[in-house]
Amino acid sequence: MTEQEQKGEEDLKTWKEHHYHDPSEPQQQQKSADIQQKGAQPSGDKPPVEGTFKVSRAEAVEEVDKEKKVEQKKKSHRHREKKPAPPKKTKEELRAKKYKHYDYEEDDDPIEDKKIMETMAEFEKDAENMDEIFSLSLKLKYSKLQLNSASSTVEPLLCTLKTKSLANKTRMPLDLICVLDVSGSMVGEKIELLKQTLNYLLVTLEETDRLSIVEFSTNARRLTPLLRVNKQNNGVFKEAINSLKANGGTDITSGMEIAGCILEKRRYRNPVTSIFLLSDGLDEEGQDGTEEVLENMDPQEHFTVYSFGYGQDHDPKMMNAIAKMKDGNFYFIEKYDTVDECFVDAIGALISVVGEDISLNVQAVQSDIFPTNAITFGFGGKELWKTTEGIYSTHESQISSGRSRNYVLELTIPKCDLTLKDDVKQIALAKATVTVKQPRTGKIWSNEIEVKAKVYNEEDDMVQDEPDKDVLVNLYRYRFAELLVASMELAVGGNYEAGRKLLENFKEELVGSPVRSEPMVEGLLQDLDKALTEMVPEVFESSGKHRMVQQSESHKKEKSNPFSKNSKNIYSNDVQRAMVNAASKNKK
Secondary structure (H helix, E strand, O other), rough: OOOEEEEEEEEHHHHHHHEEEEOOOOOHHHHHHHHHOOOOOOOOOOOOOOEEEOOHHHHHHHHHHHHHHHHHHHHHHHHHOOOOOOOOOHHHHHHHHHHHOOOOOOOOOOOOHHHHHHHHHHHHOOOHEEEEEEEEEEEEOOOEEEEEOOOOOEEEEEEEEEEEOOOOOOOOOOEEEEEEEOOHHOOOOOHHHHHHHHHHHHOOOOOOOOEEEEEOOOOOEEEOEEEEHHHHHHHHHHHHHHHHOOOOOOOOHHHHHHHHHHHHHEEEOOEEEEEEEEOOOOOOOOHHHHHHHHHOOOOOOOOEEEEEEOOOOOHHHHHHHHHHHHOOOOEEEOOOHHHHHHHHHHHHHHHOOOEEEEEEEEEOOOOOOOOOOOEEEOOOHHHHHHEEOOOOEEEEEEEOOOOOOEEEEEEEEEOOOOOOOOOHOOEEEEEEEEEEEEEOOOEEEEEEEEEEEEEEEOOOOOOOOOHHHHHHHHHHHHHHHHHHHHHHHHHHOOOOOOOOOHHHHHHHHHHHHOOOHHHHHHHHHHHHHHHHHHOOOOHHHHHHHHHHHHHHHHHHHHHOOOOOHHHHHOOOOOHHHHHHHHHHHHHH
């Protein structure tokens, strides 16, 4: 037998092993019977004599070769030495790699001059007694409670951090980076009005402030370093503003990346820092990209992000989400010529900042009477609260003078079949702790308070007090914000009628409320009427959803909106209102 014939016999043997079945085997007998019953021929070109062949000889040899190669590959992988995974890069290394192509080292203007030091000395003098600037309160809807042996009860709880108005005494120096969309859709009136607004900013900001301008379209570019807003730099800013031209696509992330680099590479720091992001378009990757930029920044950098949605073509949910990442505010600029009012409203809040890096903790107080007393819900949800072992914690980047932050939670008081003595009827139910850092000085103000209620036995006669107006008003505020979001989601799904029904039912409840005449509730009713008119397809798509996103966030976070009478009067301070009024008069 020749070598070729021998190889052929080996191939045939291998082929049979893989593809030949003995008809005497039970499995093959059944298969052959099934085939004959159906009147079909077994596989192959000819009826089987000794057995059944599923494929041709050539095909079988080719398949065997393939299987050998696969097995060899598996063996080589099994014996291959695994390389250790590369170590994860630190955030500092990631930042260094990200910013390596930006030559922004040490070109920001110094701030340590006589005028700034005088301004800060005045602020520090005013802020010597921090107890006069900050206050913390905690109260229940009712000051009296009656024991209930049948079931637990749920009571609303209001925690308020308030600041004194220092409008006429201090002005906090500001570092501001304006990140501006100059894509092709900004051509014409939009870009010209934006230039006018930036020129108005040069008049509004003071020599103690520093400004940097960044433009982005398909790519991003820094037009000015972080420079003092003074006569010496006025020409640099004017040249940068006049150079703005609309062209290209929309890449928000590239602009925010440069803004982050400017902040981290600055040599000097004013007490308050913020980024203003303005865009009129859509960017599917803008939210995720911005989040990555902000997450990789130095955690020691304290700043806010304010977003401005220009016109009706932007994505309000994305712009609002970006502002929320850094405790800023989202402004819907429906009319192009109102962008300056929005800018100065935000600046007014920033230059009147009196506290930053605010941490607040609220928790129930357990006792022999109420051993399982617990806070079970915080309005604002996971977006606002973190919970650890029954403690509800939240953080705010900044708080301005003449403002208050009101937080509403629910306290679940367990059932109790005890009989109390007269000397134990004042019972602590919850407590709150807060820390606030002063800008510039770094001094920490802290406070701890608790709320007590007068508790009556189940059989006692108790005349209940009127509900606390502040608790009720803020409870309605949060509920309205949540209902706006819910009605928007229904409208997006095409169910406008269901969205309207939600708002109409809530309006009916507010009209019959014991706090109907309170300014906040009056404002909520006005906003409800406006939202109801916008719950029709053509209005909702063009401007309604944009305004509803802004209003829901405004009420939830108590952020001002200069074009809502309610929001302007309740959520802004004296500085903001004065600056917005001045901007409006400047046009007349």
